[in-house]
Amino acid sequence: MKIAIEGCCHGKLDLIYDKLLKLQEREGIKIDLLLCCGDFQAIRDQDDLNCMAVPDKYKEIGSFHKYYSGKEKAPILTIFIGGNHEASNYLRELGYGGWVAPNIYYIGYCGVVLYGGVRIAGLSGIYNYHNYNKGHFEVPPFSRDTLRSVYHVRASDLYRMKNLKNQIDIMMSHDWPCGIHRHGNEEKLFQMKPFFKEEADRDQLGCPPAMELLNILKPCYWFSAHLHCKFSAVYHHGNGLITKFLALDKCLPHRGYIQVIDVPSLSSEPPVLKYDLEWLSILKGTESLMHYTSRMWNEPDPEHEVPLPSLPEIEKSFDNDLTIPLLTIGDFSKEATRIAGENPQSRLFCQRLGIDNPWKLKPSPGREDERKGSGLAITPLSLPPPIHNPVPYNPDEIFIDDIDDDDDDDDDDDKRLKLEEPELSSATPTANVTVDNNKDDVATSDGGNNFQDDNKEKEEAEVMQE
DSSP: OEEEEEBBTOOOHHHHHHHHHHHHHHHTTOEEEEEEEEOOOOOSSSSHHHSSSSSSGGOOOSSHHHHHHHHHHSSSSSSEOSSSOHHHHHHHHHOOOOOEEHHHHHHHOOEEETTTEEEEEOOOOOOOOOTTOOOOOOOOSOOHHHHTTTOOOOOHHHHHHHOOOOOEEEESSSEEEEEEGGGOOHHHHHHHHHHHHHHHHTOOOBBHHHHHHHHOOOOOOEEOOOOOOOOOEEEEEEETEEEEEEEOOOOTTTSOOEEEOOEEEEOHHHHOOEEEEHHHHHHHHGGGOOSSSSSBBBOOOEEEEEEOOOOHHHHTTTTTBBBBOOOOGOOHHHHHHHHHHHHHHHHHHHHHHSOTTTOOOOTOOOHGGGGTTTSSOOOOOOOOOOOOOOOOOTOOOOOOOOOOTTSSSOOOHHOOOOHHHHOTTTTTTOOOOOOOOOOSSSSEEOOSSSOOOOOOOOOOOOOOOO
């Protein structure tokens, strides 16, 4: 099973799908799945654009709206996590995950799904210690503060993920695990991005809770984005266990933003997207421990093991069929969600799991003051948007402020896309992955054991102006 991994999408779905379709046609292969590591930007309309935390000059409607409306259909099943530049109002409706358009699935604030027997987990957002121990309290209309805090990772999400016991094959996060740079070619990283070194010296490059999670879950692969560069590493857990880490760039010509890997399907049945039974049990068993206010959330005593419902009990509540229901264009009515006060997918999911839906649009009693924040609600903008409510500098974020080289001729990139025949190792249950030693936008697996990015190509090292 061939899986494509993509870094920061930034709403450029047309370009990404076009690249992959050309690769399929030229090489005579089929890419089964696309994983996007954040900044997906599922923007349907102007309201969604107003809810994306990004300076006005970078606000673009992108191409997602065509897939949402049915004008286009995603040619490859796509799973994505959230970053720090998202239509946060839309993604918040689907905090436990759901389809944002036909064939495009959002994994939620955190979650685990199965595809062809491959277990895929994801953690959305970036780290900010000010909000880490709060609940998911943000409700539209967002204030200047909550427009940013809504995408910060939460301790309650990490707690749930740390309860996972079974093997994770692929883990996605937008932010890098803090300290992962030490396990790759950090000298080359600092040559490309010299301004990373100061953060790295302070041990602040990346997300500390994600590194804790890496050491607990020990996934086979960990993919990230956010820092707008391509970087790989091998993390050794001991006893011969390793995690292969790869961060990918944003979607621009001549940048390493896509990687294709070959993973053996662990199921004899045709691959379909399914809920993960262990994850469903964790969601239900820990729901009573959650709160959705700006109060501090305290992790339960690790000595006290939270009782989880039995897996057969959970499976029975889903009529013994964990296949995630497919939706059609008619199921994506924004108006229906507004009238109902909740996304129909979230409502159905929570009903089947037997829990309350915390992602309703209207705040429950006691939460009305939570959304006021310390600023004003975001005012409507027009396209192109004038500058309203200028955003203060936030040192915790990487903005979309590299100089785009979209004017470059992209034809050369298309000609240089190349898929090398993977050589699977019989010693491991999943395919080994390496970074291709050329300048192609799409790199592919070659079955080698060395996952460090030791290629000699010269990549741009643009200084990001805050």
